[in-house]
Amino acid sequence: MKQTPSLDSYALFIAVADSGGLAGAARATGVSVPTLSRKMADLESILGQHLFARGPRGYALTAAGRALLDEAEGLRDIASRLTAFSQSDKPMQVRVTAGQWTSQFLARHITKIWSPDAEWVPAFIASNARVDIARREADIGIRNKRPDQSWLAGRKTMTIDYAAFALSPDATGYITLTESTATTPSERWLRQNHSDEIITTANNARLALDLALAGVGRVILPTFASSTYPALQQVGPPIKEIRHEEWLVCHHDARHDPPIRQALDAFHTLLSDRSLRPEAAL
Template sequence: MKNLDWNDLKAFIHVARSGGLSAAAIELRSSPATIGRKMLSLEQALARRLFIRRQTGYELTEDGRALLAKAQAMEASARPIEDWLSADMRRPVVRISAGTWIANLLSANFSRLWTPDDPFHIGFKTAEARLDIAHREVEIGVRNRPAEGMNLASRPAGEVAYAPFRARNQPVQGAENWVAIAPDDAATPSARWTNAQPNLTIAAWANTPRTLYDLISAGVGTGVLPCFAGDRDPLLERAGEPIAELHHRQWIVMHDDDRHRPEVRKVIERMAALIAAHAPLFAGERPLGGD
């Protein structure tokens, strides 16, 4: 016997309860012919006759009644799961576009963005490239400049500082090695800054910020990170002063219409509060082990 399709069993339950194809087809939003074919297929799969077909309708055989009892038990067991999935799918998703390090901080403080009682989900779109908010690829973006173009709004979200970091307590032998995002993959000002320095000895290249971090923490070399990422990490220490030319203001950017949706507005407010609470960290004023 081949595996039974639960959809065929649900169709069987409807036919058995209504006593015919037409009423079952209305309930299932299908056609009587399609439901009839499903019943024939089910009988063939079970090698049992389930109905006595009359002009007045479909009457269950003894095997049909036995199957109905078992199928109804399955239906009762499946209903809580289907209800749960149905309710879950009705929850809208608020999508946040953020770079690697802001996504890391938001994830570490996720309970301040979302609770199980919220009637929505959060979806992270982590990428250094900008996703298109105007065309609704995401609802919210964290950017290093205010909104550009029509149908967008922005909200300032504090200052961001950058500094060179190295593995904590790693002895420097001779000329200090650096690690960097490869020029072809340098999508951010900090990545381009490292590549523009003429006198740095690059020991290794990375193509993502996460790999850059792994190289720094492994002691391969010094690399540039936002202070709110490096200063939170006990494996790292600053290898120099903040880089003034990389310092910038941060913005929460959203679609001008979507920002009025209750779930989007709530996430924006929570993100703004979270970032404001960490303002000294973002601004480079809280080096780990500092005063």
């Protein structure tokens, strides 16, 4: 099988071509002149092409050398971006995925556990669909049950209750998501137990809430989410069938990364705070 030059060899080739000789390339790259000479000879041998016309005035590109330089132009931008990445002192972005109401809670209270001078910065992915942590689509997930995959670590926060909320107890009928978007246990419970009382639907949870705030009907919410909307009243007891534990989950390998570990600890503190998410009213 034919040997393939390394990207490092191509990067050094660009340096020699730009400098017109080994001495200038050595100053630009920090690689010694003898090493550069050997690397360029190896590159020519692997490619089977004479890339330089060597002379007293330096290394002039041959036709093959000019053609290779044209092909290698894209490496300049890559090298520049990789250098910027290696020298960056920006905090690590930690991607957190959670459902609509939990994401909203975290965003509203984030400054209680995070500041701009931290070693990490939160990036939220609000989605009721499960985001794949195994494929690193997110770093931290907030789930409604203990993880059963061997590659996921879990840490319980608290138990989450749900209830019906409306502008007043006189509001009748329910508002829920359309059948195609009804993916959460609360939405499925409503359709299974009160399908004949659904008066209208919306294609996202926030819009369903706005309809409830307008007095159209009742909406099922996590009880902690209602505290943001004082106009809403709890109009029924907690629904025991959809009560669930809440878990912070993370890939076993990622949880040892200091910024992710700090984020896990911070989110656990926030999500476990009963002063911010009090017990449901019976």
